[in-house]
Amino acid sequence: MSSPEAILKEYWGFDSFRPLQKEIITQILHKKDVLALLPTGGGKSLCFQIPALLQPGICIVVSPLVALMEDQVKALQAKHIKAMALTGGIPFKEVDTMLDNCIYANYKFLYLSPERLQQELVQERIKQMQVNLIAVDEAHCISQWGHDFRPAYLNIALLRELKPEVNFVGLTATATLPVITDIAKQLELKELKVLQKSFSREHLAYMVREAEDKNYYLEQLLKEHQESGIVYVRTRKATIELEQYLLKKGIFATSFHGGLTKAEKSKRLDQWLKEEKRIMVATSAFGMGIDKPNVRSVVHMNLPESLESYFQEAGRAGRDGKPAKAVILTNKSDIPLLKNQFLATLPGVEMVRLVYRKLNTFFRIAYGEGESEDFYLNFYQFCQKYELNTLLAYNAMLLLDRASVLSFSEQFQKKTRIQFLASGKQIGFYLEANPQFDAVVKAVLRTYGGTFDAPVEINLQVISGKAGTTVQEATKLLQQLTKEGIADFEHDQHDTKITFLVPREDDVTINPLVPYIKLQEKTKTEKIRQVLAYVENDRVCKSEQLLQYFGEKNTSPCGICSVCQPLNTKLDREGMKKIYFAIVELLQEGAYSSREITEKLSFPEPHVIKVLQLLVEKDALTITTNKKYKLKHL
Numbered sequence: 001m002s003s004p005e006a007i008l009k010e011y012w013g014f015d016s017f018r019p020l021q022k023e024i025i026t027q028i029l030h031k032k033d034v035l036a037l038l039p040t041g042g043g044k045s046l047c048f049q050i051p052a053l054l055q056p057g058i059c060i061v062v063s064p065l066v067a068l069m070e071d072q073v074k075a076l077q078a079k080h081i082k083a084m085a086l087t088g089g090i091p092f093k094e095v096d097t098m099l100d101n102c103i104y105a106n107y108k109f110l111y112l113s114p115e116r117l118q119q120e121l122v123q124e125r126i127k128q129m130q131v132n133l134i135a136v137d138e139a140h141c142i143s144q145w146g147h148d149f150r151p152a153y154l155n156i157a158l159l160r161e162l163k164p165e166v167n168f169v170g171l172t173a174t175a176t177l178p179v180i181t182d183i184a185k186q187l188e189l190k191e192l193k194v195l196q197k198s199f200s201r202e203h204l205a206y207m208v209r210e211a212e213d214k215n216y217y218l219e220q221l222l223k224e225h226q227e228s229g230i231v232y233v234r235t236r237k238a239t240i241e242l243e244q245y246l247l248k249k250g251i252f253a254t255s256f257h258g259g260l261t262k263a264e265k266s267k268r269l270d271q272w273l274k275e276e277k278r279i280m281v282a283t284s285a286f287g288m289g290i291d292k293p294n295v296r297s298v299v300h301m302n303l304p305e306s307l308e309s310y311f312q313e314a315g316r317a318g319r320d321g322k323p324a325k326a327v328i329l330t331n332k333s334d335i336p337l338l339k340n341q342f343l344a345t346l347p348g349v350e351m352v353r354l355v356y357r358k359l360n361t362f363f364r365i366a367y368g369e370g371e372s373e374d375f376y377l378n379f380y381q382f383c384q385k386y387e388l389n390t391l392l393a394y395n396a397m398l399l400l401d402r403a404s405v406l407s408f409s410e411q412f413q414k415k416t417r418i419q420f421l422a423s424g425k426q427i428g429f430y431l432e433a434n435p436q437f438d439a440v441v442k443a444v445l446r447t448y449g450g451t452f453d454a455p456v457e458i459n460l461q462v463i464s465g466k467a468g469t470t471v472q473e474a475t476k477l478l479q480q481l482t483k484e485g486i487a488d489f490e491h492d493q494h495d496t497k498i499t500f501l502v503p504r505e506d507d508v509t510i511n512p513l514v515p516y517i518k519l520q521e522k523t524k525t526e527k528i529r530q531v532l533a534y535v536e537n538d539r540v541c542k543s544e545q546l547l548q549y550f551g552e553k554n555t556s557p558c559g560i561c562s563v564c565q566p567l568n569t570k571l572d573r574e575g576m577k578k579i580y581f582a583i584v585e586l587l588q589e590g591a592y593s594s595r596e597i598t599e600k601l602s603f604p605e606p607h608v609i610k611v612l613q614l615l616v617e618k619d620a621l622t623i624t625t626n627k628k629y630k631l632k633h634l
Ligand code: ADP
Pocket: 014, 015, 016, 017, 018, 021, 038, 039, 040, 041, 042, 043, 044, 045, 046, 291
């Protein structure tokens, strides 16, 4: 029999295990139930993949996100290991064949969405499989105390009944005590081994910095060193704006958000990985599969939504173990913003009902139908059409996703479909009267069958080629036909894919979610309270605050965070005097904003701001309506 080390070398090409990997693998091979708590990037996947490869039979992996599953399956397949993912949106017949392959075709890994476990077919087949291990990835999703509770995760316990003799391994990067206890309880883990690596990151300096003008502060920060970094912002729009700002300031930046095409995403990721672009400005959609060791700074321009997500995002800095920093930029307007705006965008029960109803209307889904079907939409157009607040609608869809009503993913797709509404004869007459349509319509009819019966996907490139027009001309003509009622031509760019997991049953679908929606509101509010506490607490070392949040005891100050190392030097009286004179001299010229003042003087921004505040308090300066500072006596 091969050894874990041999498999690690043979399939992954690595020479040694990372901390705790070996221990976890050993316990799994001893048939123990294991709860493995390793930070993001700690290498959790190997911990269940290697034992599965060392034993006969198949390993069942439950994972919450389609994208996560697909990534892992692809990675395994690239190593010539037989693996498949059973996600939503696969037709029944295909599922049947796939499950057969698991039983008879020597598959080593079956990735499952927890929703799939509800299907009797899946349960029956699992009973027949020779399962060597059940792995629950992102196991915190089973706990309502976690930041990512998914009710369908509660189905996983079913696997216990189906396979009582098989041991479980739960893996997560969230290790707060209530969550750990909950995972153990819900998964019915027996004789449990909890293996936890400290989440402490010795060389990562956590900082919270006040910055009136965040863009300017960021610019200074990024100019300090010519090194790789990530900047997190909240919205797609903000990624583009900030990218532009940085480019203008001579900082090579690119941007990333969920609405980009797959090709565009990988292009930009690649440019950043190869350091053709130094800074990645991104929404939290930027995360999965990112494994760049030498990221020196991760900056948050807005307060994060939970310390769990913050810790993960911040943790992308300094993977190589060399000094790095994770900075939150904040100012007074953030706190009300987070409290009000963020809480105000938590969708209530009514909003969830509304969005669900509108989705059904939009896709013309009849009562009792829609299950397992894929639909595409342009999210902003959808919101505009029904006058929905985009953030609320987005969060409502996420909630429907978490609650397994549908599966929602951001995916860029072009959809071009046509169906003729008039009969062949009628079209013949129409073309005689309107010869300008002749070439295009005939091209469609000759290239695609069935266009009279149902919408058919067409390729405009092909059609325009055959018709001797440009794509734009063909598009225009086909749109014109739609207006005339001759055809139904859809030509949209989509950024959102929705797969309904249950048939449409209106309130019968939504009512059971009510307790979950309320619970989510409560947990989210609590998470935000914790973020605020972290940002505001200037007494306890930032690293210790985070570690204690994750349930670690016996922590000690890190010595490098913004609490342990307050801004360079304290501002003494002498220093203040110097800045005071410089400001007064400068303002003789006229009024300037705090940003302009900082740029013109060579003192640290926080010191300048402090002196400015003092001078305003002492009535030596006033602030004009356009936020410039002016000498009072002028
Ligand atoms: P996690 O699930 O804990 O976030 P992954 O399992 O996705 O982490 O692994 C993160 C990265 O670390 C992957 O690129 C993986 O190949 C790499 N990795 C894992 N174990 C080792 C090891 N022992 N030596 C080197 N690289 C490793």
